[in-house]
Amino acid sequence: MEINADVRPIKGKIIELTERDVKIEFYGRMGMLRIPLRMLICDKRPEVGDDVELEMSYVKLKSDGR
Amino acid sequence: MSITPETANQHKNDPAVVCCLTQEGTIISPADLEDPAIFPDLEDSGLLTIPDNVLTIGQVLGKKLIKTIDALTPITPDMIEGEIEEETKPEVISGNGVAEEETVSNAIGKGNVIRIHIEEGKGINLEIPAIVATATAVEPAAKPSEEKHELEEERIEDRVKRTLLMREFDVKEVRLGDETSFENGILTIRRTLAEDALKADPLAKKMEIDIITPDNKNVFTNTIMDVIPIATKVEGSIGEGITHVLSGAVVILTGVDESGIQVHEFGSCEGIIGEKVRFGRPGCPDENDIMIRIHVTIQAGTGMERKGPYAAHKVCDAVIQEIREVLKKKDPSEAARVIEYKDVERVGRPRVVIVKEIMGQGAMHDNVILPKEPAGVLGGRPNVDLGNIPVVLSPNEVRDGGIHALTCIGPASKENTRHYFREPLVNLVADDEEVNLVGVVFVGSPQVNEEKFYVSERLGALIEAMGVDGAIVTTEGFGNNHIDFASHIEQIGKRGIPVVGVTYAAYQGQLIVGNKYMDAMVELNKDPNGMESEILGDNTLTREDAERALAMLKAKMAGVEIKPAPKKWDQSVIEKNQELIRNAKK
Numbered sequence: 001m002e003i004n005a006d007v008r009p010i011k012g013k014i015i016e017l018t019e020r021d022v023k024i025e026f027y028g029r030m031g032m033l034r035i036p037l038r039m040l041i042c043d044k045r046p047e048v049g050d051d052v053e054l055e056m057s058y059v060k061l062k063s064d065g066r
Numbered sequence: 067m068s069i070t071p072e073t074a075n076q077h078k079n080d081p082a083v084v085c086c087l088t089q090e091g092t093i094i095s096p097a098d099l100e101d102p103a104i105f106p107d108l109e110d111s112g113l114l115t116i117p118d119n120v121l122t123i124g125q126v127l128g129k130k131l132i133k134t135i136d137a138l139t140p141i142t143p144d145m146i147e148g149e150i151e152e153e154t155k156p157e158v159i160s161g162n163g164v165a166e167e168e169t170v171s172n173a174i175g176k177g178n179v180i181r182i183h184i185e186e187g188k189g190i191n192l193e194i195p196a197i198v199a200t201a202t203a204v205e206p207a208a209k210p211s212e213e214k215h216e217l218e219e220e221r222i223e224d225r226v227k228r229t230l231l232m233r234e235f236d237v238k239e240v241r242l243g244d245e246t247s248f249e250n251g252i253l254t255i256r257r258t259l260a261e262d263a264l265k266a267d268p269l270a271k272k273m274e275i276d277i278i279t280p281d282n283k284n285v286f287t288n289t290i291m292d293v294i295p296i297a298t299k300v301e302g303s304i305g306e307g308i309t310h311v312l313s314g315a316v317v318i319l320t321g322v323d324e325s326g327i328q329v330h331e332f333g334s335c336e337g338i339i340g341e342k343v344r345f346g347r348p349g350c351p352d353e354n355d356i357m358i359r360i361h362v363t364i365q366a367g368t369g370m371e372r373k374g375p376y377a378a379h380k381v382c383d384a385v386i387q388e389i390r391e392v393l394k395k396k397d398p399s400e401a402a403r404v405i406e407y408k409d410v411e412r413v414g415r416p417r418v419v420i421v422k423e424i425m426g427q428g429a430m431h432d433n434v435i436l437p438k439e440p441a442g443v444l445g446g447r448p449n450v451d452l453g454n455i456p457v458v459l460s461p462n463e464v465r466d467g468g469i470h471a472l473t474c475i476g477p478a479s480k481e482n483t484r485h486y487f488r489e490p491l492v493n494l495v496a497d498d499e500e501v502n503l504v505g506v507v508f509v510g511s512p513q514v515n516e517e518k519f520y521v522s523e524r525l526g527a528l529i530e531a532m533g534v535d536g537a538i539v540t541t542e543g544f545g546n547n548h549i550d551f552a553s554h555i556e557q558i559g560k561r562g563i564p565v566v567g568v569t570y571a572a573y574q575g576q577l578i579v580g581n582k583y584m585d586a587m588v589e590l591n592k593d594p595n596g597m598e599s600e601i602l603g604d605n606t607l608t609r610e611d612a613e614r615a616l617a618m619l620k621a622k623m624a625g626v627e628i629k630p631a632p633k634k635w636d637q638s639v640i641e642k643n644q645e646l647i648r649n650a651k652k
Contacts, residue, residue: 036475037428038475041546
């Protein structure tokens with residue numbers, strides 16, 4: 001099936017922060033993302049509760065994992 | 067969007083495409099034309115197709131349009147009044163990005179040095195103080211071979227600043243036993259050391275030591291946190307005097323926390339060791355190395371704080387220290403090889419600096435600078451604690467284990483402690499007789515942009531004060547460190563110093579910022595898909611990458627044109643450039 005899987009802006013907030021990584025929850029309780037600090041671009045020191053934005057598409061299944 | 071007369075001049079050999087609806091009778095000016103820099107984007111999105119008979123910007127400026135054309139129409143001869151001067155064909159970015167061959171150029175550099183760079187023929191490169199040979203500066207290209215003769219006689223002697231003697235002792239076998247010893251090529255490590263070493267840091271809860279022989283790589287490994295050479299000072303401090311080093315055996319440090327989470331959870335490379343390591347890379351074990359695996363379990367949850375990974379490195383270092391004490395006492399006559407490293411001031415040749423950006427975001431994004439023992443931990447200062455400010459090391463200090471890497475992520479692009487110990491770019495530039503390597507600057511990459519620019523500006527000021535004629539900036543990994551990487555290049559470039567950038571970018575790590583000084587870039591990718599391959603050391607700087615970087619810097623310093631890179635990563639550019647270097651060597 002042809003789907004429009006273009007990237008679009010997604011908003012969320014930081015719900016957990018360590019010296020290594022941040023955990024982000026997407027608004028609407030639409031999932032979570034944990035990324036190392038170096039993948040976070042920030043103009044100030046990040047804190048829990050800070051808003052974040054990224055662009056992503058829907059996720060497509062590529063194999064059955066076997 | 068129209069362009070300025072400056073841009074038009076810069077792109078005078080590029081295709082002429084109108085930016086907006088343009089009426090019949092218009093005398094074409096830069097304001098009517100589209101910026102060639104965005105053509106690749108427009109072509110990708112199907113908005114623009116450039117025909118073969120397109121005219122160049124240089125050909126159309128001042129000419130009268132004889133029909134009304136739509137926005138983004140390439141201008142062809144049938145649209146223009148009068149004859150078109152036959153100039154060079156427009157150069158559509160071809161994507162080979164290589165320095166032109168057969169170029170002879172000269173430039174009067176800083177410090178009254180006349181630089182003559184001749185690539186034609188044997189690639190002779192002469193650097194002479196102006197004061198010695200002002201007469202030859204008149205027509206440098208005329209008789210290169212004769213000049214070479216004259217100049218060699220006048221050459222000023224190099225000045226050796228310091229010498230480092232490295233005695234290598236071959237290891238044939240590694241065993242666990244009752245006492246640590248090294249006799250007849252057999253290294254024995256005290257079994258109970260695994261327990262004693264834990265005293266070095268209470269956060270380290272458990273240690274296991276085992277030996278992986280080269281013929282048995284089919285074993286599971288937890289994430290490899292580091293690859294560490296075993297070396298010790300016998301005389302002098304790091305960078306000078308005498309060092310003993312074991313060859314044929316290296317330490318690999320692996321780690322999990324008490325709840326079983328890999329210490330390097332991000333970019334972990336756990337798996338079968340034979341498949342998860344790119345053997346032979348500067349930072350990796352070699353194919354025939356015996357691996358002394360030190361597996362550390364740290365307190366649950368501390369892997370995400372600085373103190374956790376640091377504890378693992380500290381206890382691992384305690385094990386190595388006991389081996390070092392034995393290695394220190396070895397009779398020099400038993401050494402298999404003796405290598406002499408010299409920090410040399412190559413008088414009259416272009417001053418070159420290598421800038422290595424290291425990670426400083428915290429946790430394992432940290433490095434211990436100048437420990438007491440080569441590649442050790444104790445006595446060194448973590449760059450995070452130093453505020454990530456640039457620190458200068460001599461080439462010998464780097465080659466003598468002046469950097470202990472806590473190694474960041476991911477596995478394919480991180481530089482392990484052994485990488486710095488065998489850093490191919492430092493070795494290549496230090497040994498190159500055409501340049502004068504003045505030092506290696508290590509600058510940390512902090513987390514927050516403001517801090518990044520703070521350290522980057524200090525780097526610019528430092529490089530300015532060093533009075534160099536050229537610089538190579540390298541970084542490991544990818545992510546927000548590319549922001550300061552770009553800024554370092556800008557800080558150096560805007561001071562009029564030729565600068566080359568070296569990084570893994572390819573597909574997954576593509577650069578997120580750029581500036582006009584980033585026109586000479588070397589790609590470290592070796593993965594066919596341009597991805598972080600999760601194979602240790604896969605995309606790190608090798609000897610071949612170093613050769614491309616140095617060749618590009620020499621070309622840039624000599625004023626040779628470096629063609630623009632294609633818009634997207636293209637591995638064939640790397641291969642072509644590498645071939646140029648292979649041919650130049652013949």
